[in-house]
Amino acid sequence: MDYDVIIIGGGPGGYIAAERLAHAGKKVCVAEQDTVGGTCLNVGCIPTKSLLNSAKLYRHALESEKFGVSVQGVSANWETMQAWKAQTVTTLVGGVLQLLKRGKVDVRNAHASLVGPGKVRVGDEELSCEHVIVATGSVPVMPPIPGAQDNPAVVDSTGLLEISELPKRLVIIGGGVIGVEFASIFGALGTEVHVIEMLPEIVPFMDDELGSLLRSAIPGVTFHLGCQVTEIKGSTVVFSDPEGKTNTLEADVVLMAVGRKPATEGWGANEAGLELDRRGVRVDDTMRTNLPNVWAVGDVTGRSLLAHAAYRMGEIAAAHIIDGAKAKADGQVLREECIPWAVYSLPEAAGVGLTEAQLADQGIEPVTVTVPLVLSGRFVAENGVKEPGAVKLIAEAKSRVIRGIHMVGNYAPETIWGAAATLEQELSIDDLRQVIFPHPTVSEGIREAAWAIAD
CATH class of the missing domain: 3.50.50.60 (FAD/NAD(P)-binding domain)
Structure with missing residues (x-):
């Protein structure tokens, strides 16, 4: 052997x-x-x-x-x-x-x-x-959109990473993690960015409330939700809106970011x-x-x-x-429900566990709270009071066991591991209230949510 x-x-x-x-x-x-x-x-x-x-x-x-x-x-x-x-x-x-x-x-x-x-x-x-x-x-994934194949204007994420100069106009097909992160990069650098997403909100595994907050907070990017690309003619992207009207966008580069x-x-x-x-x-x-x-x-x-x-x-x-x-x-198994996710956009977002809608779909009555990150001293000191940021905590109404924590705001990806541990250990709201958070940190937003949720 x-x-x-x-x-x-x-x-x-x-x-x-x-x-x-x-x-x-x-x-x-x-x-x-x-x-x-x-x-x-x-x-x-x-x-x-x-x-x-x-x-x-x-x-x-x-x-x-x-x-x-x-x-x-x-x-x-x-x-x-x-x-x-x-x-x-x-x-x-x-x-x-x-x-x-x-x-x-x-x-x-x-x-x-x-x-x-x-x-x-x-x-x-x-x-x-x-x-x-x-x-x-x-x-x-390269969907069979007419005109997308063998089109020098259309690239995947690997191709976009290798472009030699900043495009003036970028159209991104797909509002998931890949699309949102690239939109943040190029939007911040001054490129005119449009994101076309067929679903009603970006980043589909985010709680809708925070997905909307994240979308509105990303500067320099126009989002077209509930829209479907029907054709790409050279560098012109043709798409239909929720009312069925045909629209077009001109681009120097088109990023195909519908997933992997x-x-x-x-x-x-x-x-x-x-x-x-x-x-x-x-x-x-x-x-x-x-x-x-x-x-x-x-x-x-x-x-x-x-x-x-x-x-x-x-x-x-x-x-x-x-x-x-x-x-x-030792219980060495994969617990999918405890895998955290992170979006390194501008601002950042992260979460772990279920959304409010997903918990309700399981037939479990949810209890939730959303608190603004302006309750965090460090967040305000570094961002001011106008910078969007929030923490949403989702728990079972009867047992009070925490089933999801979602965040929008800088440092969210660095903080979310603690939320993942909370779900791994099946902590309740009362358990989380006993955890000591360092001060001043953005992570204190999670503590504020635990105390703000209805008893």
Whole structure:
């Protein structure tokens, strides 16, 4: 046997599993045909956050005078921003490779295919192992809109990250996380941005009340809700509005940001007999597939297309491979309802758990409260009283157990882990009221919500 574990894919789920397994003394091989780090590190989370930070600094410089700081000659240099983005990605990819090297993980830059349980073809070589972890990630969805295919004006998120100059006009098809983050970047930098979303509100997994707040708070962006793109003629986007009227928008660049789908093709899933469902590779809550000793983690499962969810899935699979009995006793399973999400827009947003509507749909009477972040001293000190921000807490009316916490406002993504822990531990409103929050912090908005909710 060549390895204890072979991992197909070197993205977040794959490399974190490799690190955990190597630390436990397992002989591990990671096969990645592109660059270790996957979509998140190379063409997703990290490069967009680098550009968002530049856009944020530019916006802060323009608005700094109200805080007593005068700045002359503020300008945005796209070429320098791109260089900073590239430097950030290169540094972090190098860090991942160093961690894998330290664990003596065999990293192979080659295409890999699952032959069957214990058998993986890496490049031209067939390797054997005790366990296989599939971590092939996801790919952008390209809907069959007439005129979108082979159109140089239409790009996906990867293509938009590589443009050589700022567009004057950008049309984004899709108001999910990807679309909203790119809208924030380019809107802050002065591009005329239009977002076309077919649903009645942006970021569909957000509570509608806070989704509306976030949308109204993003500067320099026009949103077209309940609209459907029917055709793209060169750089002209044709779409129908909720009344059925046809509208057009001219663009220098059109971003297709309608989402991503699990990468289930091209690596032998069907040939090996791996079971797929409507979401992706079918797994149980311990990441096991239908094939013995074959596991799947991350986007390819369709359980959650978020990098931190992939981390957790990789850790769960690794724990069961290392010591299944201990992992079971420790309760090492995926709890999807406790996976937090974050939108790094301007302003930011984050949340975990159910929305008010989702809880009601389960036949459970909700009790909710929404409090403004102007109740947080730090939020006001850094943003003023006009900057939008709020926390919404959603609980079961009868049991008072907290089922969801959603936030809009800067620092929300840095705060939401505490909300995730609240849901993990199934804390009630009274439990949360006993938690001591540091002062002054934006996180205190959660405490204020716990005390403001009706008894």
